[in-house]
Amino acid sequence: MNRPLFPKQDVLTLSDDGDELRFCTTCAFSQACLSEGMNKAALMDLHVLVEHIGPFHAGDYVFREGDPFEAIAAVRAGTVKTFVVDRDGNEHVLGFHLPGEVIGLNAIDGDSYPCNAVALDTVMLCRFSFPKMAVLAGRVPGLQAQLFRLLSRDIGRAALLAGDWSADQRMAAFLIAFSRRLSERGFSPRRFQLTMARTDIANYLRLAPETVSRVLRRFDEEGLLRVDRRDVELLDRDALTALAAPVLRE
Amino acid sequence: MNRPLFPKQDVLTLSDDGDELRFCTTCAFSQACLSEGMNKAALMDLHVLVEHIGPFHAGDYVFREGDPFEAIAAVRAGTVKTFVVDRDGNEHVLGFHLPGEVIGLNAIDGDSYPCNAVALDTVMLCRFSFPKMAVLAGRVPGLQAQLFRLLSRDIGRAALLAGDWSADQRMAAFLIAFSRRLSERGFSPRRFQLTMARTDIANYLRLAPETVSRVLRRFDEEGLLRVDRRDVELLDRDALTALAAPVLRE
DNA sequence: CGAACACTTGACAGCCCTCAACGTGAGTGG
């Protein structure tokens, strides 16, 4: 199944969580929603703005490059990969997006998505019509500020891997950052599963897939971690963090 | 002179341009200002928000990493370099900012600037208090949309040089992009002066300074351009554009 | 069971970084 499922006519709108209090507590907007600055009326406004869509399955496109831009979306469950394909057919992975993170922000400048987004496993999304959200942001300062923050954060994040780091540094930074993001969402920071292929990691880190394999194997041999297929256990977190430090600017 | 000049107490506020109609026509906010969506009252609100500060001279800091974030600024004249310095003392150039472009956007997520900004030549700025601007953006949809666009655009721009391009491709992309930005501001796209040192270009493109020298010399020998110190004349724009195409995604 | 795909492993080459030395131009002070 490779057709885009993001257009509104294909949306499966779920009725309700059945639990108002736990409304997207892991979501990137929760900070805005739950801050004292947003009253109940505004929260309801945002609530009715949301469409819960999915599930998407591994390989499903959330949106494609060139699709008209209408909405941003927060990941509720699963992993989304965003990427572009150059004229030679090479894939450039822009990022992997975990639950609570927002996709589509880089489309705001322009009228169409500048990249593709596919599900890597089973994905559930919260879809926000951007025009409606922008109007609401004008009335709710907390929401506007949160949108500004999310956008600004992505600028810094995009610049992280732009440096001329070694393959070891890039790999360590990827693992540590991935582990931290999982930890923030309640998953184990020590032991986790990579939801993406080696090739995806390579295209994200700007390395050859063979280099990703070799670095992981060497990290394993050196006792930094234990890797079996897509299962990873970080054994020497300090050493990995030290390797990643310059990339993560610490 | 290396002390920061951005803090408000050091600001030299110029009285007025003396020409309301030409109020920052090259500025990044002009699209918001001049669009039909913004009425005269809103335009005046934005106008009184602005402080014209400067001049800064080559080497002056506009702000330093860690300074409290209070304002963004649009370049009126000159060139500003933004950069970070890692713990080993290596400088990483984030960007060069020409008249009409905005600096400080990546500071919105956080309470302090995440990078340094220095003037490369004589620089004049328009300073916008960000808290005040955010309030105004809540009342003026056109301004909010413009801020969203500027932020979103920077996300894409930061990702441009993140690819694993060759030194030739990076250099060509830098020259073509620089030429285009100059052209948009009324300068010659064919013949211009590089306002930054070779080392700055190298730290921006993630190359060694020696590589920058060598590539420029070879481009000169091959007839793609003519370079004399910091003066550049693009001779074969098509060839350079072709080289830069994958980097600029064309 | 077979095919497609993901991943691994090895050999080799090339690009670019590092190190070093030299050239050049602007500013300074005599």
Place this chain on the structure above:
DNA sequence: CCACTCACGTTGAGGGCTGTCAAGTGTTCG
């Protein structure tokens, strides 16, 4: 006016990291 200094830029030699090519292994899925 000239010598000096210093930063910037250029040029050359050598080596290391990582990409490319190739072949092989293992796994999943039809």
